[in-house]
Amino acid sequence: MKHPRRLVAGLTTLAIAGAVAVVGVRLQQGAAAPGGQAVAVKAKPGADTAARKQQINKLLSARAAAVRKGDVKAFLASVDSKDAKLVARQRMLFANLRQLGFLKLEYSLANEHEVPRLVAKYGPTAFSSRVLMRYQLAGLDAKPVQTDVAYTFVRRATGWMLVEDGAIDEVLSPDGHRQPWDFGPIKVIRRGKVAVVVAQREAALGQKIAIASQKAATGVRRHWSRPWDGSVMVVAMPDAQVLSLLWTSGTGRGWTIAAKAVPVYEGDPTGMRKAAPAGTRIVVNPSVRKELDEDLLVHEMTHAATQRLGRQGPMWMVEGLAEYIRCAVIEDDPAWTVDPYRKQVRKTLPSMKALPGRAEFGAAGSRSYGQSWWVVEYLVDKLGEKKVAALYADLASHENGADAILKKHSGMTPAQLLAAVKKFRG
Structure with missing residues (x-):
């Protein structure tokens, strides 16, 4: 029999399952947002500057150790106790971080920023800086990854104190620093290898999503x-705002995205990202989080499974594989079908002019x-899943030579593949 929810997924959710139209909030490192006042500066040479850096890094190290040990008193010891709202935010942050399960957690000063309004507010010792947060989540990250935060410290009689925890967010990495643990109290639910926030x-x-996520991961591994x-x-x-994704709606380049697989990296989040990701976060559009099911998750889980191979693959392969596995998982159950979707796609084949790339998407x-x-359905029919996986891995890890790689694995040029795909009936 046909499962109506799955048919809807095959016909409509497909258009919102990808990552093409996500718009990031992009700001250059060191540039102020409209109305901002932060200006990146080089640290001034001298013993005072070196001593300050050493002292604040020691403070940051103590905060990281407090999270690992579960010592909220130590975590809050360097927070300005006169600011009740700041203390409350930091207490919430501590409670959130404690749920994540860190294998590693470190903080360290990065580039300093001069912020005249904060100096005017707190006095001449006010020191603002981007701070790198380097961490590794148990069972999730292959290596430590990095995000960043923006802190302002003031020298007091007892030592340096944290007085601002978000006053210069405009200097941070555009797509990394707005982490889920920064937006109110969270609940982390682990089910097998999956963690849901x-x-x-x-x-x-969260429990419902965790069950669906575990099923989706199992389905991906089958194919x-x-x-x-x-x-x-x-x-x-x-x-x-979580992870700085901007969820949009409309048509064309503004069509709604239901979720996105966001890679996380080992290096500074503002640097060039040539290495493979160390982990993946699947971020769900808030407007669809309550209707989230296995269909959508399988597509994004496929990206999570493949991103560590590299990110050089052509879009038709990257998104086509995710859709192939999504449809295959649906039809693993004889009660479900994507036949209406097949019929719809077949109707578009006569007008297909190229293997879909960024322009077509x-x-x-x-x-x-x-x-x-x-x-991808055609390639699996011709080569089998294992050989298609080998083709994917080769394409994903090479920035150039995609046509030669395709020829090596399939025996076809892109033009020959396009012609064969248009004739393929499935």
Whole structure:
């Protein structure tokens, strides 16, 4: 029999399952947001500057140790006790961080920023800086990854004190620093290799998403032949700012995105990212978090499973594989089908002019997802899942030579593949 929810997924959620139209809030490192006052500066030479850096790094190290040990008193010892709101935010941060399960956690000063308004507010000792947070989550990250925060410290009789924890956010990495633990109390739910982060008040929703996520990861592993243990964090928070994603709606380049697989990296989040990701966060659009199901998660889980191979693959392969596995998992159950989706995609084949790339996805995202699925469906029919996985890995790890790699694995040029795909009936 046909499962109506799955048919809807096959016809409509496909257009919102990808990562093409996500718009990041982009600001250059060191540049102030409109109305901002932070200016990146080089540290002034001298014993005082070196001593200050050493003292504040020691303070930051103590805060990291306090999280690992579960010592809230030590964590708050360097927070300005006169600012009740700051203390409350930092206490919440500590409670959130304690749920995550760190293998490693370190903080260190990065680049200093001069902020005249904060100097005017706190006095001449006010010191503002971007601070790197280097961490590794148990069972999720292959290596330590980094994000950043913005802190302002003031010298008091007892030592340096934290007085601001978000006054210069404009100097931070645009797509990394707005972490889920920064937006209200959270609940972390672990189920197998999957960790789900939700708002504390939505713990029941988190349990539901954790069950669906574990099923999705299992489904991906059935159809992805290369090693992946199913480790991933799913973030389903109500706040749209989490991880700085901007959720949009409309048509063309503004079509709604339901979720995005966000890679996390070992190096400074403002630097060039040529190495493979060390982990993945699947971030769910707040507007669909309560309807989230296995269909959408399988697509994004496929990205989580493949991102560590590299990110050089052509879009038709990256999104086509995710859609192939999504559809395959649906049809693992004989009660479900994506036949209506097949019929819809077949109708677009006569007008297909190229293997879908960025231009095609930008102009017609829904159609491009379907056609990319059809390309991979054809390749699996011709080569099998294992050989397609090998093709994917080769493409993903090489910035150039995609045509030669395709020819090596499939015996076809892109033009020959396109012609074969248009004739393929599935």
